[in-house]
Amino acid sequence: MLFGPHETNLGRGRALSERHVAYYARRAAGGCGVVVTETASVHGSDWPYERAPLAADCGPGWADVVAACRPHGALVLASLGHTGAQGSSGHAQTALWAPSAVPDVVTREVPVAMEQPEIDALVAGSAAGARIAVGAGVDGVEVDAGPRSLLRQFASGLTNHRADGYGADRLRLLREVLAAVRAELGPGRALALRLSCDEEAPWAGITPDLAVGHVRELAPLVDLLVVVRGSGPAPSAYRPDGHTAPGFNTDLTRSVRAAAGGTPVVLQGSVVDVAAAQRALDDGVADAVEMTRAQIADAELVRRARAGVRVRPCTLCNQACQVRDVRNPLVSCVADPSDEGALAAGAGRRVTVVGGGPAGLEAARVLASAGAEVRLVERTGRLGGALRLVAALPGRARFADLADWLAGEVARLGVRVELGTTAEGGDVVATGAHRPPGGSAADVLAGAELPPGPVVVHDPVGGPVGVGVAELLAAAGREVTLVTPDAVVGERLGGDLAPAGARLARAGVRRETSSRLRSAGGGVAVLADRWTGEERTVPCAVVVDAGPGLPGDVPPGVPAAGDVVAPRTVLEAVLEGRRAARALLAAPPR
Incomplete structure (x- = not known):
């Protein structure tokens, strides 16, 4: 089981922070076997987003992540990369690097074609990043040649139009980087490669057929191969939302594994169900499985699965775990939004939660898990509220799984649920929005x-x-x-x-x-x-x-959560339900 590299915005400057350490340690404690840290840029020319890690600044952070994960038996790999033309010139204030001066299809920015000094600097930066990672005690390094990578741009006919040796042999730079990193790793540490094997641009890009040839050449150089897809023209192919079926890389990974000559291969691509992951292993699709978003949704996924406890589901919505947007948010999840701090004891408390939507269900779950005796009142005949409505949208069916999980948890924790019932007041109010009838x-x-x-x-x-x-x-x-x-x-x-x-x-x-x-x-x-x-x-x-509903009336001084406060997303409703429960537990009993 891998927890793959992804943007978090948890950094302090361009270094890994204590929040990174806690974030990765939760997954290691939850049973994840291999934790791959957020991709660090190997050269200062690459600054793709504000808090993107820089390998030169990551040594202390990598060491802290290793120290936090190792007691749980998890291996830590440091991801190294350079985004090239798919980065941003806004932070570094320098021209973007690329194999050729091909405008990026997303930003429309024209990069500078790299000359030998820049190529040498990239290889040297990769070696230096690996050297720092080894000094921090990591178990290995993953080299990024995935959808946003400069190394993928060199390997692709879409973006590499060079007339020199790096154009005649488009894998040459990737081999040079792998050799430089391998030399720094020495014995006993793993070298992994994240490789785009389908750019979804068959007119000139890397296709699955071409990728088989790439894999035959590259697999002997690495210890682990993570099969991904995507490119500049198809950025969402790497981690699409629920409109794309889970496990979409299964056939691609199977064909790559057949060409890998025994090098272990990892299945990636919306693998969010434990049973589906196990089937992929049993069927010989891959040797390991990456379940990144699934473990964002449930940090204890492996431990829960081993114990036979239902895992908190990933909804494949990408609404809180993709952080590269204009709001610059911290990584989170609609099913398990960030909220730090220990719970106060609730034993002996009797609490009424009014409203059985996502906010009310989460409040009841947290209160009951703290030992409170909880009564949940819902005016309709079914729990789930807005989650059930959202699940009717195309590509959003997994929101019903989240509603079922929350309902199952409150039942497991002994919450007394009263359906078709209204209540005045209550200790937590989460009665949702109201809308004029018809037309919404x-x-x-x-x-x-x-x-x-x-x-x-x-x-x-x-x-x-x-x-x-x-x-x-x-x-x-x-x-x-x-x-x-x-x-x-x-x-x-x-x-x-x-x-x-x-x-x-x-x-x-x-x-x-x-x-x-x-x-x-x-x-x-x-x-x-x-x-x-x-x-x-x-x-x-x-x-x-399709506009928001209207907030409701909440008695003064009563904790409230969700749409009854103001129009909220699922993320905000669940987070506010959690916070309302915490506030109630922290306050003296009434």
Whole structure:
């Protein structure tokens, strides 16, 4: 079991911090066998995001991670890399490095083609990073030649148009880096390689067939090979959301393993279920499995699985664990948001939680786990609240698994659940939002019938709900127009932004961007251009509002959580439910 490298924003400057140490130690304590730290840049020219680690600054942090993980039996590998043209010039204030001056498809920035001095500096930086990691006591190093890597850019015909030896032999630089790192590792330490084996750009890029040849050449040089996919044109292929089936790299990994000549191969790619991981091992797909997002969702995944306890599920939503966006958040998870500190004892307390959505369920779970006697009151006939609605969206079905897990946990912990019941007051209030009846996205997701005719989905938020409802209605054969004030639909979707646009286009959804909905009636909706105010009409028989609901009333001094406070995401609702429970436990009994 591997916990793979990923951006966390937990750094202090460009060094690993004590928060990194605690983050990795939790997974080691939970039973993970191999922890791979966040990829550190091997040269100062590479500064892809604000708190990206720099190998030259990581020695003390790597040593602390090793000290924290080793008592639990976990091996620690330091990931080393350089993002090249897929980095950012905003922090280093220097030109991006690349094999050729090919504009990056995402940033449109034109990099500088590396000359021999830059190539030599990259190889030397990789060796120096490995030397520092060895001095910190790591068990090995993983070299990154994955989707965002400069080494992948050299290996690919998409981005390597060179006429010299590094163009005639596109794997040459990768071999030189591996040799330099191997020389620093010495005996007894592992050399792993994260290798993009499908760029999803068959017109010029690395294809699975080409990758087999790459693997035959590179596998003898390493001790472990992690099979991934993705590139500049397909950045979401590395860790897509729930619209892509889990375990999507299975066939690719199987073919690579057959070519690896006995070098152990790791399956990566939305592997989030323990049973599926075990099947992959039993079927000979791979020798090990990387379950990174699954262990972000449940740091104790291995320990729970061994004990026969149900694992907290990963929803494959990418809403909190992908941190490279304009908000610059810390790594987190909608199922297990960060909240530090020990729980106060709750034995002897009798507590009523009102509301059985994600916030109320999490509050009840935390209170019961602290020993409190908990009563959970829910006015509907089923627990889960908004999680059940979100699960009706395309690609979001795993939110129902989270609802089931929370309901199962409160049952396991002895919470007394009363369905179809209302309660005045309560010790924690999590009764959700309220919306005018009819015409909301929540109504559509709950199965409400809409009048016939064209539908306008009004999305002032830019999150997954508006896009998902438009997809759902288009799949049902409705004529759909999605209206947003933003320049693109789904502006807050992060890694799913481009795939969502492609899905909407294929579904025939009309997209009206930079637009405000002025009015609707008489078979049309009147839209106004956000910038000019110029009005136009689109066909409309019914408007579906994908905006947030309205908060409710909470008695003064009573801990509250979720949509009853203000419109919240699942992450915020679960986190606030947890915090409300902690606050109640920390306060004197009433």
